[in-house]
Amino acid sequence: MKFVQTDYLSTKNILRFPDHYVTMPVMVDDTGVVVNTDGKKLVPAGTIIGGSGGKVLEDPDNILVTVSNDADAEGVLFNDVDVTHGPAAGAMLIHGFPALGKLPAVPDAAAITALAGRIVFLK
Numbered sequence: 001m002k003f004v005q006t007d008y009l010s011t012k013n014i015l016r017f018p019d020h021y022v023t024m025p026v027m028v029d030d031t032g033v034v035v036n037t038d039g040k041k042l043v044p045a046g047t048i049i050g051g052s053g054g055k056v057l058e059d060p061d062n063i064l065v066t067v068s069n070d071a072d073a074e075g076v077l078f079n080d081v082d083v084t085h086g087p088a089a090g091a092m093l094i095h096g097f098p099a100l101g102k103l104p105a106v107p108d109a110a111a112i113t114a115l116a117g118r119i120v121f122l123k
Helices: 109-115
Strands: 022-028 048-051 064-067 075-077 088-095
Touching: 022 075, 048 109
Parallel strands: 022 064
Antiparallel strands: 022 088, 048 064, 048 075, 075 088
């Protein structure tokens, strides 16, 4: 059994309007995530994500998501997720108004189109 100590600090808010949003629980895949200078694999809040091997929104049994800043996008990662020791629990924003300036990367045009109607990126 591996013991991991987690220090909880204030969380990053990616929303323009923090009182109007909907999230769903997901497992964030660690595949392709690069180790940072602290030796951790972190997926930052605001990362565009989508189902790994199928659409999460269409299959409730498939909750594994991966970075997907393209036409396969299904939501936005709500909080930072540490995947150093493998896939980890997170929350995917499926409806809301994230602020573009708070995201780690600019959403691709295909991702914006895929998320249209549910997620509106605001300046």
